[in-house]
Amino acid sequence: MFGKLKNLFGGDSGIEITAPVAGKVVALEDVPDPTFAQGILGPGIAIEPTEGRIVAPAxxxxxxxxxxxxxxxxxxxxxxxxxxxxxxxxxxxEGKHYKACCKAGQQVKKGDVLIEFDPAAIKAEGYQIVTPILVCNPDAFTVEPAAGGTVAAGDALLTLKKK
Known part of the structure; x- marks a missing residue:
């Protein structure tokens, strides 16, 4: 009960998910892939990276x-x-231009490097590097963008609230 009262009076600011990479924030519906753009895998946001490193957003x-x-x-x-x-x-x-820096089951802290990649090489191969960040259990959370414009890795990106 007190949790609900706290939410009513603004005591719960939500769960912060930070940007896993620096770049320009892109609305999910503007991602050039219908699976992402239509939110089929879940709601979220995307970033057009300006660097080749993905870090843990939480x-x-x-x-x-x-x-x-x-x-x-x-x-x-x-x-x-x-x-x-x-x-x-x-x-x-098939993994070309990417390096996995973590493995399944690994505990990570916000900011730990998860993936390294070569943006220029990926683009040179004809691929877009826009990077969707999705919440795949939207039945448990509401998802609100917390940023627009450009972000640095570690900046607030999404705010989640438990349903």
């Missing part, structure tokens, strides 16, 4: 580090299931 546990290094999923300490997908259709690169 403390938690890595659930899946894709063999190709192009994507990682994790569960935050607060129970949010996140997917970070570097680029569009980049699974077709």
């Amino acid at each position: 403390d938690g546990t890595v659930d899946v580090m894709f063999e190709t290094g192009h994507a990682v999923s994790m569960t935050t300490a607060d129970g949010a299931e996140l997917l970070i997908h570097v680029g569009i259709d980049t699974v077709q690169l």
